[in-house]
Amino acid sequence: MLHKTNIAVLVSGGGTNLQALIDAEKSGIIKSGEIKLVISNKEGAYALERAKSAGIRTETVSKKELGSQEAFEEKIKELLKDAGIELIVLAGFMSILSESFTSAYPERIINVHPSLIPSFCGAGFYGLRVHEAALSYGVKVTGATVHFVNEIPDGGKIIMQKAVEVQPGDTPEILQRRVMEQAEWIILPRAVEKVSAEINKSK
Numbered sequence: 001m002l003h004k005t006n007i008a009v010l011v012s013g014g015g016t017n018l019q020a021l022i023d024a025e026k027s028g029i030i031k032s033g034e035i036k037l038v039i040s041n042k043e044g045a046y047a048l049e050r051a052k053s054a055g056i057r058t059e060t061v062s063k064k065e066l067g068s069q070e071a072f073e074e075k076i077k078e079l080l081k082d083a084g085i086e087l088i089v090l091a092g093f094m095s096i097l098s099e100s101f102t103s104a105y106p107e108r109i110i111n112v113h114p115s116l117i118p119s120f121c122g123a124g125f126y127g128l129r130v131h132e133a134a135l136s137y138g139v140k141v142t143g144a145t146v147h148f149v150n151e152i153p154d155g156g157k158i159i160m161q162k163a164v165e166v167q168p169g170d171t172p173e174i175l176q177r178r179v180m181e182q183a184e185w186i187i188l189p190r191a192v193e194k195v196s197a198e199i200n201k202s203k
Contacts, residue, residue, distance in 0.1 A: 003203065005033040005196035008085040010076075010093040011040050015047025016180060017091035017112060017188055022054045024189030033196030037083040039076060041095045057083065063095065073101045086199055089192060090149060094126065099151035107157070109149035110195060112188045114179050116161055117145040121154035131172040131179070140166055142175065144183035146191035159194065160187040 009018050018038065024030045038051035039059045048058045059079050063072040072095075080088065090111040102109060113121055113130070119142075120133045134142045143163040148156035162183040166175060 003200065004031075005086045005199045006036045006084045007033045007087045007089060007192065007196065008037040008039060008080055008083065009035055009047075009051075009089045009091050011038060011045055011047035011091055012042050012094040013045055013047060013092050015045065015050045015091070017184055018047050019050050020185035021089065021091065021189055021192060022050065022056075024192070029189045030193045030196065032193055032200050033087060037079065037085060039079060041072075041093065047092075069098055070100075073098060077101070077104065087192070087196060088149075089188075091188070096123075096153060097149070102149050102151050107148050107195075108199075109156075110146055110159060110191060111149050111154070111156075112184050112191075113145045113147065113154050114142075114176065114184060115145065116141070116143045116163060117147060117154055117158060121145075123153045125154070128172045128176060131175040134166065135170060135172060135175065142166055142179060144179055144187060146187050159191045162187045 011018055021035060025035060035056050037057050039061055040048050041061055043060050051058045061072060061075045066072045066075060088105060088109040115121055115130050115134060120130045141163050143161060145158055146160045147158045150156040164179050164182045
C-alpha cells in the first residue's frame, strides 16, 4: 500500500475550497495524499463543520487568545508535527504567515489565489478585493493561481494556473463565484495531487 502524503488544510471561513479538496479525495482526483487535519484561525468557521462531516480532525488556533504571532505559529507547528503533516494547504486562510514559519516548510505550503499572478496579488489583495481590482482595471481574462508559499505574499513559485473570462455585467461577487467554479475548485485539487505525488516520490 502506497504511503499517502499527510495533508493539513488551513482555513478561516466557509471552506468552499476545502470542500473541493474533500470531494476530490473522495472521487480519486487526489489519490497520493490524505487530509488528516483542518486548522481554523476563527472559532465557528463553517469550514470546520465541513471537515467534521468528512470525519477529519479539526483544531482552532486563535492569535487573539495566544497573544502573539509567534505563539500562534508555534501552536500551529505543534499540531502539524503531532499529526505528521507533510503538506500544508492554505484554503482561504486569512492570516499572513511569517518568514520563520514559511521557511520551516520549504515548498511544502501551497495557496490558491483568485487571480492570474502576477496580476492583482500581494499584500492587501484577498477575497473580493481581487475581483474588484480586476473589474476596475477592465481585464477581459482573470483566473486563479496555485503557488508555493514563501515569505512574500503571493510570491512563491507557481504550480498551476487556469484562466476565466470576464463577462459583461460582472459584479465582483459574480466574478468571484465563476473563478471559484471554473478555476479554483479545479486546479487546487490537481495541484495538491501533483505535489503530494512528488513528496511521495522523494521519500
